[in-house]
Amino acid sequence: MFPGPNRGGDDVMTGSQSALLIDVRGLHVHQGAREILTNVDLTIGTSEIVSLIGPNGAGKTTVIRAILGLVEPSAGVITRRPGLKIGYMPQRLTIDPTLPLPVSRFLALSGCAGGGRRRAVLAEVGAAHVWDTALSEISGGEFQRVLLARALLREPDLLILDEPAQAIDVNGQAALYEMIGTIRDRRACAVLMVSHDLHHVMAATDRVVCINTHLCCAGTPDTVSRDPSYLELFGEHVASSFALYQHHHDHHHDIDGSVIEENAAAEHQHG
Amino acid sequence: MGRSSKKTRRPSISMDDFLSDFLVRAVLAGLGVALVAGPLGAFVVWRRMAFFGSTLAHSALMGVALGLLFDWNPVIGVIVICVIVSLALAILRTRSRLADDTLLGILAHGTLAIGLVAVAFLETVRFDLMGYLFGDILAVTVVDLIWIYGGGIAVVAVLIAIWRPLLAITVHEELARAEGLRVAEINLVFMLLMALVVAVAMKIVGILLVVALLIIPAAAARRFSRTPEQMAIVATVMGMLSVTGGLAGSFGIDTPAGPSIVLAALILFGLSAALPAMRRVTQ
Numbered sequence: 001m002f003p004g005p006n007r008g009g010d011d012v013m014t015g016s017q018s019a020l021l022i023d024v025r026g027l028h029v030h031q032g033a034r035e036i037l038t039n040v041d042l043t044i045g046t047s048e049i050v051s052l053i054g055p056n057g058a059g060k061t062t063v064i065r066a067i068l069g070l071v072e073p074s075a076g077v078i079t080r081r082p083g084l085k086i087g088y089m090p091q092r093l094t095i096d097p098t099l100p101l102p103v104s105r106f107l108a109l110s111g112c113a114g115g116g117r118r119r120a121v122l123a124e125v126g127a128a129h130v131w132d133t134a135l136s137e138i139s140g141g142e143f144q145r146v147l148l149a150r151a152l153l154r155e156p157d158l159l160i161l162d163e164p165a166q167a168i169d170v171n172g173q174a175a176l177y178e179m180i181g182t183i184r185d186r187r188a189c190a191v192l193m194v195s196h197d198l199h200h201v202m203a204a205t206d207r208v209v210c211i212n213t214h215l216c217c218a219g220t221p222d223t224v225s226r227d228p229s230y231l232e233l234f235g236e237h238v239a240s241s242f243a244l245y246q247h248h249h250d251h252h253h254d255i256d257g258s259v260i261e262e263n264a265a266a267e268h269q270h271g
Numbered sequence: 272m273g274r275s276s277k278k279t280r281r282p283s284i285s286m287d288d289f290l291s292d293f294l295v296r297a298v299l300a301g302l303g304v305a306l307v308a309g310p311l312g313a314f315v316v317w318r319r320m321a322f323f324g325s326t327l328a329h330s331a332l333m334g335v336a337l338g339l340l341f342d343w344n345p346v347i348g349v350i351v352i353c354v355i356v357s358l359a360l361a362i363l364r365t366r367s368r369l370a371d372d373t374l375l376g377i378l379a380h381g382t383l384a385i386g387l388v389a390v391a392f393l394e395t396v397r398f399d400l401m402g403y404l405f406g407d408i409l410a411v412t413v414v415d416l417i418w419i420y421g422g423g424i425a426v427v428a429v430l431i432a433i434w435r436p437l438l439a440i441t442v443h444e445e446l447a448r449a450e451g452l453r454v455a456e457i458n459l460v461f462m463l464l465m466a467l468v469v470a471v472a473m474k475i476v477g478i479l480l481v482v483a484l485l486i487i488p489a490a491a492a493r494r495f496s497r498t499p500e501q502m503a504i505v506a507t508v509m510g511m512l513s514v515t516g517g518l519a520g521s522f523g524i525d526t527p528a529g530p531s532i533v534l535a536a537l538i539l540f541g542l543s544a545a546l547p548a549m550r551r552v553t554q
Binding site: 065068069070086088090093095096098099100101102105106108109110111134150154 | 316317318319435436438439441442443445446447448449450490493496497498499501502
């Protein structure tokens with residue numbers, strides 16, 4: 001029994017594991033004949049930061065979409081804690097340049113919270129100064145903060161962030177991960193994030209789940225970084241050094257290349 | 272196309288002297304259509320649905336034929352066909368490897384061809400093909416006016432009701448879905464609104480030019496807008512100016528009305544594009 005396309009995580013199965021916000025068991029997802037995910041398990045507990053890592057094409061985003069009810073599992077069970085509120089920050093958001101949209105209006109599109117509350121949440125993510133600015137005129141880092149603010153407007157028990165640090169320079173990335181940690185501490189919400197960035201993942205995460213269309217390994221950052229399947233997936237030298245640069249992806253799948261990732265991959269080859 | 276002045280003094284079914292003037296009816300009809308075309312056209316531009324709108328418009332002739340066949344008002348026939356074409360597109364998208372614009376092209380021209388063949392069979396009816404293709408605003412009847420304003424008010428009311436969710440879906444469909452919006456339902460409503468506007472605007476500028484009335488004023492409005500609502504309102508004003516200017520030109524120098532309205536919109540668009548450049552030169 002699967003939850004259908006959900007309405008922000010309200011429809012649920014009542015499970016016995018009430019401490020868990022999300023319990024994914026044996027998740028399979030097909031796209032046509034292609035199997036995108038095979039037998040993936042994942043749990044998220046209260047106030048826990050879980051990072052989902054894996055090479056490009058590993059199905060990380062698909063796991064998230066399944067949890068959000070945006071994609072129908074072909075097998076497996078996804079259990080959400082009753083009444084669970086999820087705040088979602090999507091991976092890419094390109095605003096059509098013909099649409100004039102100030103940040104304040106973008107936040108209002110969520111349909112929750114009043115103007116004062118929206119302003120406060122934008123300040124909470126450190127982007128109060130872009131309130132009146134058009135979405136098309138703010139920087140990559142500001143954009144990610146605005147997206148995070150929109151997710152927070154729902155007062156979520158669980159934040160789901162799909163590559164929150166993309167299109168941000170290295171210093172900005174550190175600041176963003178730090179802020180995600182602060183938000184978790186202050187709001188006591190759990191966080192599930194997809195990340196490419198092993199360095200930050202290992203530093204700012206309670207638990208790491210590593211997938212490559214199937215579940216490779218899961219556990220604390222320490223355990224995972226010593227796991228043979230993890231070392232095989234990311235290469236021993238990268239894994240052991242906690243990579244100063246982003247890890248080298250599986251090039252067979254590497255089609256999504258944002259500029260930052262390409263640079264990082266190139267730098268990595270030199271180092 | 273030079274059919275503007277021939278049939279103009281035909282006795283009308285109007286009770287009112289004011290409405291008995293064909294030019295008054297034409298202006299009222301044009302303004303009514305511009306009123307809805309503004310906000311709806313803005314969404315068409317934001318959602319990149321110009322070709323979809325054009326496809327609906329091309330299929331409209333089939334709808335007119337259907338209306339004649341069953342003795343319905345053409346507006347109803349057009350809406351029925353637009354819904355069928357939209358459903359066909361949705362099915363083809365999942366079943367076919369062809370790109371969207373190819374599918375739209377097939378549907379647009381296929382349905383136009385069917386429409387043209389179908390009306391050729393209906394030879395018993397006096398059928399004004401040129402009027403449907405290029406518009407016949409000077410022959411607007413009071414019944415047409417009732418359709419335009421009745422339909423127009425309905426469209427604007429529904430659009431206001433679904434404004435926020437529709438905008439949220441336009442910005443990011445997955446995010447909107449994750450936030451619990453009924454995306455499929457709202458997209459369906461939007462498609463129906465487009466069908467209704469195409470059906471009533473067809474009389475004004477014709478099947479081949481109807482999308483121009485949706486997208487040109489909205490495109491011209493972009494520069495002057497800082498919010499989506501501003502853009503919708505400015506687009507409406509641009510549309511109304513185009514209708515007034517086009518009809519004035521048509522009346523003054525006897526040009527075909529529908530194309531003149533689109534030409535007026537095009538001039539406004541050109542001015543709006545040139546304005547910042549001119550400002551820069553004068554500074």
